[in-house]
Amino acid sequence: MHKTPIKIYYEDTDCGGVVYYANYLKYFERGRTEHLEKRGISLAKLQKRGTLFTVVNASLEYKAPAQYGDSLIVETSIEKLRAASFVVLYKIVRESDGTLLVIGVTKMACVNDKMKPQELPPEVRDALTRG
Secondary structure, eight states, X not given: OEEEEEEOOGGGBOTTSBBOTTHHHHHHHHHHHHHHHHTTOOHHHHHHTTEEEEEEEEEEEEOSOOBTTOEEEEEEEEEEEOSSEEEEEEEEEETXXXXXXXXXXXXXXXXXXXSOBOOXXXXXXXXXXXX
Protein backbone atom coordinates (compact mmCIF):
# COMPACT_ATOMS: atom_id res chain seq x y z
CA MET A 1 0.00 0.00 0.00
CA HIS A 2 1.19 3.51 -0.79
CA LYS A 3 0.08 6.64 1.07
CA THR A 4 -0.21 9.94 -0.79
CA PRO A 5 -0.93 13.18 1.09
CA ILE A 6 -3.55 15.58 -0.31
CA LYS A 7 -4.21 19.05 1.05
CA ILE A 8 -7.68 20.46 0.44
CA TYR A 9 -7.73 23.96 -1.02
CA TYR A 10 -10.67 26.30 -1.53
CA GLU A 11 -10.71 25.37 -5.24
CA ASP A 12 -11.46 21.73 -4.27
CA THR A 13 -14.71 22.62 -2.53
CA ASP A 14 -18.28 23.51 -3.38
CA CYS A 15 -20.11 26.60 -2.13
CA GLY A 16 -20.54 24.92 1.28
CA GLY A 17 -16.81 24.33 1.83
CA VAL A 18 -17.17 20.56 1.28
CA VAL A 19 -14.96 18.75 -1.25
CA TYR A 20 -16.79 18.48 -4.57
CA TYR A 21 -17.63 14.81 -5.08
CA ALA A 22 -15.91 14.38 -8.48
CA ASN A 23 -12.57 15.64 -7.11
CA TYR A 24 -12.06 12.32 -5.35
CA LEU A 25 -11.40 10.77 -8.78
CA LYS A 26 -8.51 13.23 -9.20
CA TYR A 27 -7.18 12.21 -5.79
CA PHE A 28 -7.40 8.56 -6.85
CA GLU A 29 -5.38 9.45 -9.96
CA ARG A 30 -2.68 11.09 -7.85
CA GLY A 31 -2.56 8.15 -5.48
CA ARG A 32 -2.36 5.63 -8.33
CA THR A 33 0.36 7.58 -10.14
CA GLU A 34 2.44 7.88 -6.95
CA HIS A 35 1.91 4.18 -6.20
CA LEU A 36 3.06 3.10 -9.67
CA GLU A 37 6.05 5.42 -9.65
CA LYS A 38 7.05 4.21 -6.18
CA ARG A 39 7.17 0.70 -7.69
CA GLY A 40 9.46 1.92 -10.47
CA ILE A 41 6.80 2.18 -13.19
CA SER A 42 7.36 5.33 -15.26
CA LEU A 43 4.13 6.25 -16.98
CA ALA A 44 5.99 8.77 -19.17
CA LYS A 45 8.44 6.11 -20.41
CA LEU A 46 5.64 3.64 -21.08
CA GLN A 47 3.70 6.28 -22.99
CA LYS A 48 6.73 6.97 -25.21
CA ARG A 49 6.81 3.22 -25.98
CA GLY A 50 3.10 3.26 -26.86
CA THR A 51 1.82 1.60 -23.68
CA LEU A 52 -0.97 3.38 -21.82
CA PHE A 53 -3.35 2.66 -18.96
CA THR A 54 -6.96 3.75 -19.18
CA VAL A 55 -9.73 3.64 -16.61
CA VAL A 56 -12.49 1.31 -17.79
CA ASN A 57 -14.52 1.33 -14.59
CA ALA A 58 -14.63 3.47 -11.46
CA SER A 59 -16.75 3.23 -8.35
CA LEU A 60 -16.80 5.33 -5.20
CA GLU A 61 -18.56 5.07 -1.87
CA TYR A 62 -18.71 8.25 0.17
CA LYS A 63 -18.56 7.78 3.94
CA ALA A 64 -17.98 11.30 5.30
CA PRO A 65 -17.19 14.74 3.83
CA ALA A 66 -13.78 16.35 3.59
CA GLN A 67 -13.67 20.11 3.97
CA TYR A 68 -11.58 23.12 3.08
CA GLY A 69 -8.30 23.01 5.03
CA ASP A 70 -8.32 19.25 5.65
CA SER A 71 -5.23 17.15 5.01
CA LEU A 72 -6.07 13.76 3.56
CA ILE A 73 -4.20 10.54 2.90
CA VAL A 74 -4.96 8.44 -0.19
CA GLU A 75 -4.13 4.81 0.56
CA THR A 76 -3.62 2.95 -2.73
CA SER A 77 -3.13 -0.77 -3.33
CA ILE A 78 -3.31 -3.21 -6.23
CA GLU A 79 -6.12 -5.70 -5.69
CA LYS A 80 -6.21 -7.85 -8.85
CA LEU A 81 -3.83 -8.42 -11.70
CA ARG A 82 -4.87 -9.90 -15.03
CA ALA A 83 -3.11 -10.32 -18.37
CA ALA A 84 -4.13 -6.91 -19.71
CA SER A 85 -5.65 -5.13 -16.70
CA PHE A 86 -5.41 -4.50 -12.99
CA VAL A 87 -7.74 -3.31 -10.24
CA VAL A 88 -6.76 -0.59 -7.80
CA LEU A 89 -8.34 -0.04 -4.36
CA TYR A 90 -8.32 3.39 -2.71
CA LYS A 91 -9.17 4.55 0.78
CA ILE A 92 -9.13 8.24 1.58
CA VAL A 93 -8.84 9.18 5.24
CA ARG A 94 -8.61 12.48 7.08
CA GLU A 95 -5.08 12.71 8.42
CA SER A 96 -5.96 14.47 11.69
CA ASP A 97 -8.35 11.85 13.04
CA GLY A 98 -8.19 8.86 10.67
CA THR A 99 -11.83 9.18 9.63
CA LEU A 100 -12.57 7.09 6.53
CA LEU A 101 -14.04 9.46 3.94
CA VAL A 102 -14.17 7.54 0.66
CA ILE A 103 -13.57 4.00 -0.60
CA GLY A 104 -13.08 3.50 -4.31
CA VAL A 105 -11.99 1.08 -6.99
CA THR A 106 -10.77 1.57 -10.55
CA LYS A 107 -10.18 -1.07 -13.18
CA MET A 108 -7.25 -0.13 -15.40
CA ALA A 109 -6.82 -1.57 -18.90
CA CYS A 110 -3.46 -1.72 -20.64
CA VAL A 111 -3.76 -0.42 -24.21
CA ASN A 112 -1.49 0.57 -27.08
CA ASP A 113 -1.32 4.02 -28.64
CA LYS A 114 -4.33 3.12 -30.83
CA MET A 115 -6.36 2.28 -27.71
CA LYS A 116 -6.36 -1.45 -28.46
CA PRO A 117 -5.96 -3.84 -25.50
CA GLN A 118 -2.54 -5.33 -24.97
CA GLU A 119 -0.89 -7.44 -22.29
CA LEU A 120 0.87 -5.73 -19.43
CA PRO A 121 4.60 -5.42 -20.14
CA PRO A 122 6.61 -7.96 -18.10
CA GLU A 123 8.37 -5.24 -16.07
CA VAL A 124 5.00 -3.72 -15.12
CA ARG A 125 3.60 -7.12 -14.13
CA ASP A 126 6.71 -7.78 -12.01
CA ALA A 127 6.49 -4.39 -10.33
CA LEU A 128 2.79 -4.82 -9.54
CA THR A 129 3.30 -8.27 -8.00
CA ARG A 130 6.16 -7.19 -5.75
CA GLY A 131 5.16 -6.62 -2.15
